[in-house]
Amino acid sequence: MKKRSRWEVQPPKWIRMFYPGTFWRGDVEDKVVYLTFDDGPVPEVTEWVCKELEKRNIKATFFCVGENVTRYPGLFRMLKDKGHGTGSHTYNHLPAWKCSGNEYLENVDKGNDVIGSDLFRPPHGQLYPWQVAALKKRFGKIVMWDVLSKDYDRQLTAEEVFENVRRNVRPGSVIVFHDSAKAWPRLEKALPRTLDHLLKEGYRFEVL
Numbered sequence: 001m002k003k004r005s006r007w008e009v010q011p012p013k014w015i016r017m018f019y020p021g022t023f024w025r026g027d028v029e030d031k032v033v034y035l036t037f038d039d040g041p042v043p044e045v046t047e048w049v050c051k052e053l054e055k056r057n058i059k060a061t062f063f064c065v066g067e068n069v070t071r072y073p074g075l076f077r078m079l080k081d082k083g084h085g086t087g088s089h090t091y092n093h094l095p096a097w098k099c100s101g102n103e104y105l106e107n108v109d110k111g112n113d114v115i116g117s118d119l120f121r122p123p124h125g126q127l128y129p130w131q132v133a134a135l136k137k138r139f140g141k142i143v144m145w146d147v148l149s150k151d152y153d154r155q156l157t158a159e160e161v162f163e164n165v166r167r168n169v170r171p172g173s174v175i176v177f178h179d180s181a182k183a184w185p186r187l188e189k190a191l192p193r194t195l196d197h198l199l200k201e202g203y204r205f206e207v208l
């Protein structure tokens, strides 16, 4: 049976247009991708991800949850020491559509007090258009995605997570994985496979 990619794996243009001024894909012709990891840092998973990247000399950008940075400052420092990029992902992983505007922005600010980044990615990709404006006053870049691996989806196999990336990647793609315990059962197999595949295809990895 042929499986269709769901819209969120590679959001169509009309969805991207609802969020003017946000970053979904790099405007490049070369085979460059921006690998990103959300929701960490957490012990073991983040450390393992770093090792897999280091083995292949790849740098990525980690969108961190402020609460995790507060709990594991050593892991956050390790990401920076290894030359990876870091971005802000709120303090408590708050979904924008489920809280009041002020509550959301306060949580964003609390998170970035410990993360200190010019990059922001909204949890669950949720934002209201008016929030884009408020966030753009705080951050240089609001980063969405071009390819969502869906590594967090328990209904998918590692193979399907890999296929989500393999089928949809293109020059300039912002690719999302998660350095989280929830994603781990799929990440463990899908990430090394994805990295090796993209290297074989001649992709270079850049930090946002």
Ligand SMILES: [Zn+2]
Pocket: 038, 039, 089, 093, 122, 123, 124
């Ligand atoms: Zn997240």
